[in-house]
Each structure stands twice: as C-alpha cells, then as structure tokens.
Amino acid sequence: MPDFYYMLYSAPCRSILMTAKALGLELNKIKVDLDAGDHLKPEFVKINPQHTIPTLVDDGFALWESRAILIYLAEKYGKDDSLYPKDPQQKALVNHRIFFDLGTLYQSYVYYYYPQLFEEEKKPADPENYKKIASAFEQFNTLLEGHLYAAGEKLTLADFALLSTVSTFEVSAYDFSKYPNVVRWYENAKKVIPGWEENWEGCLYYKKLYLGGILGNYQQRVSQLYIVALSHKNHSTRKKSPENINMEFYYRPGSAPCRAVIMTAKAIGVEFDKQIMINTRAGDQFKPEYLKMNPQHTIPTLNDNGLALWESRAIMVYLVESYAKDDKLYPKDIEKQAVINQLLYFDCGTLYKSFADYYYPQIFQKKPADPELYKKIEIAFGHLNTTLEGKKYAFGDNLTIADIALLASVSTFDVAKFDITKYSNVSRWYELAKKVTPGWELNWSGCLEFRKYFDN
Template sequence: MLDFYYMLYSAPCRSILMTAKALGVELNKKKVDLDAGEHLKPEFLKINPLHTIPTLVDGDFAVWESRAILIYLVEKYGKDDSLYPKDPQQKAVVNQRLFFDLGILYQSYMDYYYPQLFDEVKKPANPENFKKIDVAFGQLNTLLEGQQYAAANKLTIADVALLATVSTFEITEYDFKKFSNVVRWYENAKKVIPGWKENWEGCVYYKDLYLSDLLKKTVVKLSKVHNLKQFLGAGNFFHHTEMDLYYKPGSAPCRSVLMTAKALGVEFDKKIFLNTRGGDQFKPEYLKINPQHTIPTLNDNGFALWESRAIMVYLVEKHGQHDKLFPKDTQKQALINQRLYFDMGTLYKSLADYYYPQIFLKQAPNAESYKKIESAFEIFNALLEGQTYAAGDYSLADIALLATVSTFEVAKFDIKKYANVNKWYENAKKVTPGWDENWAGCLEFKKYFE
C-alpha cells in the first residue's frame, strides 16, 4: 500500500489523486493539516525534510513534489507508457509542460492570490501579478493551438497537472473564457481524465475554506493580454540537421544545459542572445520556435524544446551514450526529478525573487525574500546530509543545482555557512564537465550584482 500525505484542497495533491485513479493505483490517504502545523511534526520531517505536501511513501522510499510523484507513479505502476511516453521527444514535451505548470501557470496563481489569502497581514490585489496570469494563459492558449491535449496527440500527465491548476483558477472565478483553446482543452480534459469528480470536490472544499472573503471583493478588470499568436506563422521556421541552442552565457539555466552537453560530448550551433532586455527574444522568427520567448531553447533538427531541465533530460535520453546522469531506475529518476523541481521552484526562484527586482527594476532589497534564500539553503543543506551528491549518485540534479549555486556565489551570498552545501559545491565544481564555461558565464552575470 502506498501512503499518500495530502490535503484535498491542494491542486498538486489533486493531480496525484487523478493520476492514481487513471492507473488504478490505491493510495492510503493520510491528511496533513497544514494550518495545524502537522507538516512540521518530527515524524513527518523524517519522511520529508521540506515538510511539503503531497508526499508519497512507497515502502521505504519517499518522494515529494507532485510532478515528480506523477512521473514515478506512471513509471512504477503504469501498464504502459501512454501517460508518460518513453519516446525522448514526446517525453521532453511532457516535461516542458510540467515545468510550465510549476514555474509559470501555477506560480502565477500563487503570486497573485496567495498574498491576499495566506499572508499574516492580507495584502491587496497586485495588478501587475494579475497581468502575469493573463500572460500565462495566453502562452497556454498558444501551446494548445490545434491540439486536443497539452503535450501529445493523447492524454498524458501534463494534462492531469494542468487540469488541477486550471480548475483552481476556475473555482477562484478567474475568467479564462477569452482563451478559446484553453476552454476547448479544459472541457475535454474534464470528461476524459479519471478522478475529475474528486478533483472538483477538492476545488469546492478550497473555495469554502479560503476563498469566501476574497470572492466578495470587486475584481479589477485589466486590459486583454497581448496576443502572442499574431507573431506566429504556419510551419516551422528552422530546419537544421544539427542542434541549435539559443542561450545567453550569463543565464544559470543556460549554463546548466551547456554543462550537460559537455558531459555528454554533445555540440551545439550556439545562437547567443546578446540583448534580451532589448527584446531579442520577441522577434517573430524566434517566437515561431518558442512562443514563451524564453531561453534556453533547443532546436534539434526541427524539434523545438525549452525549459532548461526538460532540455537536460532530453539530451541524456536522446544523445547520451549511457544513462548515468538520468538513470532508468524509477526511484532514482524520481529523486532526480524532485531535486530538479526543487531547483526550479525553490532555490533558483529564491535567487530570482530577491536579486532580480534589484537588478532589473532597481528596487530596494526585500528582507522577506532574503529569508526565503536562507530557507532554501537550509533545506538543501538538510537534503545533502551524509550525501556526496544531490540525489544519490552524480546526476543532472547536481548540474542544475551547480549552475544555480554558482550564481549565488557571484552574488556574494555566504554559501560557506551551510556546511553540507559548501562541501557538495566544492566537489561538484571539480567533477562537473564544463565548469570553466559555467564560471565564465557567472563572471559575466556578476556585473549585474556590482
């Protein structure tokens, strides 16, 4: 029996419930009352030092972060690979959509609604954060153009994760009717994904528990999001036989891809973006490749993929001579995936939340955001207790985290006070191919901190 620590109102938890339903897997459900502090009890911290839900325990193996759990369930208990394909390109697109859900769509919900709902002193609605929701839905709308499903011509766990998120927006009365592709996809997803009823019950529970006061307020109507589709033409713009990598040397996510390629002996035709602040990434020819206009982006002979961690996994599975960096063992993969999501959603996010407003918006330092950096490093330090590497053996998790931590170093954050992190970092610099190029990128980015 699988022990599942959760609360029904949580969108990430609901995505696990729907996936388990689709797989015919029974879960031993254990509710964790966050408001009562049950996630901070010693017995739960022994299972998950990050004290987050959902958490899954399969025998003596524990994994958290919903999207890592989704992948683990399919790979361990799925009768086939339909929900999470084995084909490297199909899997890469599913991974990209999962990272989009975590880092863009669900993050936009948290950024706008959570300060109004959960801060000790409730904050007023921030119109700028509301615009980010519109942008996220605009991007999802573009990704769904001509598509019945989110990542392939069939149902995958990308649809399940996104359904949990979008239904949370619906219960919060965000109006996404103007995004016709999202509406079409959503209506179909509700019909074809097992467990929809329980998911919606969780949404209603969330509304009754937290949303009543918020929904009484007048919602500020903002102007429509800039429609990215006007930039997009039919067909592919590039058809290369080699792999093109669109990147910027100072970017930590870009550097993680470069180090992965170095470890694999893979070469790119590098397309450097020199002026992202000037809008290089919004040029029509680039939007045809990546409607999210982000870097890094990989173009492998007409197959376009973005989000650095999805690219890293794809490179190993498509071009690696062995699978040591991302083993086929389901438990090992689950741990690596969890660390990759930790890097994106916790550690790297804490860097961006604290430093980027100072660098790019010329804002004053925010003490609360700095505390989140310290909290992220404390968590990472705990995860590394007794470990040489981030997820067991050396893996993609170490490369992604190395790119992030090295950025903290040039930001002059004191890494040394976290003994396990510092020990891991000094070793990772020695064993990771491409460290010199990574450090050169760090030094280029350092100018922003000065």
C-alpha cells in the same frame, strides 16, 4: 498500497489523486492539516525534511514534489507508457508542459493570489502580478493551438498537472474564457480525466476555506487580455548519436538555466552546431522568428532538427536520453529517476525561484531588498543542506543532472555574494561539483557576466 500525505484543497495533491485514479492505483490517504502544523511534526519531517505536501511513501521509498510523484507513479504502475512516453522527444514535450505548469502557470497563481490569502498581513491585489497570469494563459493558449491535449494528440501527465491548476483558477473566478484553446482543452480534460469529480470537490473546499474574502472584489481587478495564436508542431523522434547532431542553442551566458544546459552538453560530449546569443535586454526574444519557435519567448531554447524545446530542465533530460552513451546522468531506474526529478523540481520551484524572487526586483526594477524574501533563500539552502547530509553528490554515487542544475543555481548565489559557507554540506558539495562537472569554467564565466548586473 502507497501512503499519500495530502490535503484535498491542494492543487498539486489533486493532480496526484487524478493520476492514481487513471492508473487504477489505490492510495492510503493521510490528511496533513497545514493550519494545525501537522507538516512540522517530527514524524512527518523525518519522512520529508522539506515538510511539504504532497508526500508519497511507497514501501519505504519517500518522495515529494508533486510532479516527480506523478512521473514515478506512471512509470511504476502504468500498464503502458501512454501517460509518460519513453520516446525522448515525446517525453521532452510532456516534461516541458509540466515545468511550464510549475514555473509559469501555477507560479502566476502563487504570485497573485497567495499574498492576498496566506500572508499574516493580507496584501492587496498587485496588478503587475495579475499581468503574469494573463501572460501565462496567453502562452498556454498558444501551446494548445491545433492540439486537443497539452502535449500532443493524447492524454499525458501534463494534462493532469495543468487541469489541477486551471481548475484552481476557475474556482478563484479568474476569467479565461478569452483563451479559446484553453477553454476547448479544459472542457475535454474534465470529461476524459478520471477523478475529475474529486478534483472539483477539492477546488470547492479550497474556495470555502480561503477565497471568500477576495472573490467579492474580483471584477474590479479584471484587466484586458489578448490572445496570441501560433502553431506548435509535434515531431516524430529517433535515438540519435552525437556525430549526427544538428542543433541550435539559443542562450545568454549569464543565465543559470542556460549554463545548466551547456554543462549537460559538455558532460555527454555534445557540441551544438550553432550557439546563438539572445540579448533579452534588447528584445531579441520578441522577434517574430524567435516567437515562432518559442512562443513563451524564454531562454534557453533548443532547436534539434526542427524540434523546438525550452524549459531548461526538460532540455537537460532530453539531451541525456537522446545523446548520452549511458544513463549515469539520468538513470533509467524508476526510483533513482524519481529522486533526481524531485531535485530538479526543487531547484526550479524552490532554490532558483528564491534567487529570482529576491534579487531580480533589485536588479531589473531597482527595488529595495525585501528581508522576507531573503528568508526564503535561507530556507531553501537549509533544505538543500539537509538533502546533502552525508552525501558526496546530490543523489547516488556519481554526478547526475540534479548536480548540474543545482550547480548552476548555487554558483549564481555565489557570484551574488550570498554566504554559502553557513551551510556546511552545501559548501562541501559545491567545492566537489566545481571540480568534477564538465563545463564548470564556462559556467563560471557566465556567472561573472551575470555579476555585471550587481556591479551596475
């Protein structure tokens, strides 16, 4: 029976509880009281140096980052692959929705509510961050157009992750009734996902502990939202060979996520038929033809014979599983894959996010540097430094897509003149990664392009 370190009020923890219930898996539940500092005790930090919940320990194998745990449990304990398909295109859609939950929908909750709830000096509601919630729900509503489930026509891990998030919005009194596809999906998900009752119990516990102070003024903060309805088609899939590729890649050279995909393609010997540069400053991502392909209007976007896919790390996994000659970059072994997933989610939700939170307001909104956000960069690098202790690569004995994703992020910090040398393990790994990763020169060229934002 795996040990599960959690708190019931945590949305990421609740997604795992529901997944375990669906798999018929019993967990040895161990509560971690964050307010009491249980996560900082030496015995817990030894298990998880990032000292976060949820954390899973399965016969000595320790894993954190909730979405990596979801995938690991489904692959190890699932009786079939229905919750997390083996088919590369179907899996890519599930991965996309999971990364969408982490980086967009759940993150919009964090941006808006957390400063009001958890910072030492409670901050007032920020209307700009409220708009991010509206944008996230609009995008989710569009993704659900014509679909009963989050990633197609059947229940998958994406539904579990998103249900824990959307139910947290509901208990926070956010009105998403304006999004009919979300409402339809949500009502069905509550009925068909095992463990919904425990999830809702956790939501109410969260409300009791934290939300009382801000819900009273909620109605004063509600802004007008609008709905975008576009169809998002699922696709059948087949394993392809590099010589039969017909792919379009939409990107911007300075973008770290775009550069990570480019290096991955180089590593597996794939050349895109077309590389179309998207000028985000000129609004190319909002053109109707682009929105039809990617209603989230983000870069990078991959169009592989009609399959449109975005969220860079989902694209990286898809490329390797569809076109790589072997599985070295993303092993099929469940535990190895789980650790790589953990690192990808760390890159997305912690390391690269710390860059965006600190530097982007200075670059694009001309705001002054925020020293509190700079501390989050230092914390993220501290975690990465610990992860790389005694290791040549981020995981295992060879380069993986975890290294490639992290390299794109760390090189962006480098060009921003963040002092990486203070972190000896990161510095050592970085020098090696630059030498062994195919496409490094293209990545660095993109970094220098991005550097122009700082120079200006």
